[in-house]
Amino acid sequence: MNPIERALGILLLLTGGKLIPATTLAERFQVSLRTIYRDIDRLIALGVPVDAERGAEGGYRLASGYLQPPVALTRNETAALLSAMALTRSSRTVPLADDLTSAQKKLLASLPKSVHGLLKDAERIVGIEPIPADIFHSGTKAEANKDWQKALDGFMAGILDSKRVRFEHCNPVRQTVKPHEVEPYGIMFDRDLWYLAGRCVDTNVVKVYRADRVRNLEVSGLFFRPDKTFSIQSLLGGAWLSNAMRRWExxxxxxxxxxxxxxxxxxxxxxxxxxxxxxxxxxxxxxxxxxxxxxxxxxxxxxxxxxxxxxxxxxxxxxxxxxxxxxxxxxxxxxxxxxxxx
CATH class of the missing domain: 3.30.70 (Alpha-Beta Plaits)
Incomplete structure (x- = not known):
């Protein structure tokens, strides 16, 4: 059995949700423990979320939710999702953009051939008018860049994994750069800009950060317990801006x-x-x-x-x-x- 076949076999064994000790894997594939460790490292390097627990009762298993059961969508349901994707992409920068692209390809692959060609290029039949420039509030204009995309992706990863994030926030008015550690709660889109909402660890206050002003965001290894009472809906309707203005005062x-x-x-x-x-x-x-x-x-x-x-x-x-x-x-x-x- 070559390393690729063995890695696939390990992956299938770990899908059961139970912890499987390294010794069990070594016996199953008749290789050394060191080889199993290398195989696990190879899977992790490929992006497979393998959880490891140490101790006498430890072992390996796939992170919960990594593999999802197949979902059957009707033609209209698929078209509706593709239209929603077109709307989302009109914002120039979207969370987890690469994952959105792969999801769209999977959706297209599920379509019957009779409509596959029609929806393959969704932009041919779904047009989204970009939000015009706000000349009166010129400070809200921002061009999409790699830092902006990284901030969105990292913040979403923190939400999904219930892990804190660290980043630097740039204040163009004060011309300052300040480090922040935040428990990510949610994201929102307002007037062609993405905003990140989370509890600031230093102040214990839920704050909203403009994603285009966030730099060097990274997901930490510190887990947090999500606040089940929080809803991003509570910040809509300008509520987040009203709260921010009271703080700015x-x-x-x-x-x-x-x-x-x-x-x-x-x-x-x-x-x-x-x-x-x-x-x-x-x-x-x-x-x-x-x-x-x-x-x-x-x-x-x-x-x-x-x-x-x-x-x-x-x-x-x-x-x-x-x-x-x-x-x-x-x-x-x-x-x-x-x-x-x-």
């Missing part, structure tokens, strides 16, 4: 803009700024407090709000917008109308 400088009631109604419809703090004033206006003093964020907002919006703080940006408005006033004070051509 304790960490960041605050910009304050005095606006009219009508402008407040308009701004409260925005997906981002509706989570800011709106405080009514005695004169019927509203003071908006935003946990950011970024020039690129605050000045465009004031311009967009237009007349009736007064930037109160920070003082340096107030001075800058005043100079800008004075320049505009001078420009528009000149009548540029011309007589129509004869």
């Amino acid at each position: 304790q960490e960041e400088e605050i910009a304050r803009i005095l606006i009219t009631a009508n402008q407040a109604r308009k701004l409260s419809a925005d997906w981002y700024y509706r989570h800011a703090v709106f405080t009514p004033t005695d004169d019927g206006r509203v003071l908006v407090s935003i946990p950011s003093t970024e020039r690129a964020r605050i000045l465009p907002l004031v311009r967009w709000l237009g007349p009736g919006a007064e930037l109160i703080e920070p003082a340096d940006l107030r001075k800058e917008i005043a100079e800008e408005l004075a320049e505009l006033a001078g420009l528009y004070a000149t009548d540029r109308r011309t007589e129509p051509a004869g």
Whole structure:
């Protein structure tokens, strides 16, 4: 029996779910214990999740859930899944992208030949319009890269294996890189970006991290007990952003803009700024407090709000917008109308 045949035989024996000692495997295949150890290492190197337990009653077995029973899908069920895959792929970066590709190939292989050609290239019949650029919130734009994909894949692996993950989170505002150790709970997709949700071990708080700002993610060997009360649904509808803004208010400088009631109604419809703090004033206006003093964020907002919006703080940006408005006033004070051509 050659090594490949023996490795396949070991794999089949381990599918029963019971621990099989190395000595039993050695006797079964009439080889030394050292050879069995090499065979197990070879299986692990190929990506087969072999669990090993030491001790007198230890042995080897396949990780639970590695081999799944066959599932029979109808033609319509298969087409529905392929359509859902096309929708998912429109996000540019998806969790476990390589596994999604192999799953799609298996689905296609299960189709009857009469429709195989029709659905082989799903993008020919299922079109997904990409999410357009959000010019107003330019900071949310991110290009997919290998780090982003690695973060998604690693975080999903941590969820599936109930293992902690470690990574570095880059804050472009503070220009800092901070290490984190997290118990991964779930992922969500919002406005063309993936977010990772999990309990921060240092603070014991469930936090949300933008996947494109995560670097060098790795799954640790530390298991954790998943919180069965947690649901990613609790963070949807902007709840995660509202929670983050409350935390940012304790960490960041605050910009304050005095606006009219009508402008407040308009701004409260925005997906981002509706989570800011709106405080009514005695004169019927509203003071908006935003946990950011970024020039690129605050000045465009004031311009967009237009007349009736007064930037109160920070003082340096107030001075800058005043100079800008004075320049505009001078420009528009000149009548540029011309007589129509004869």
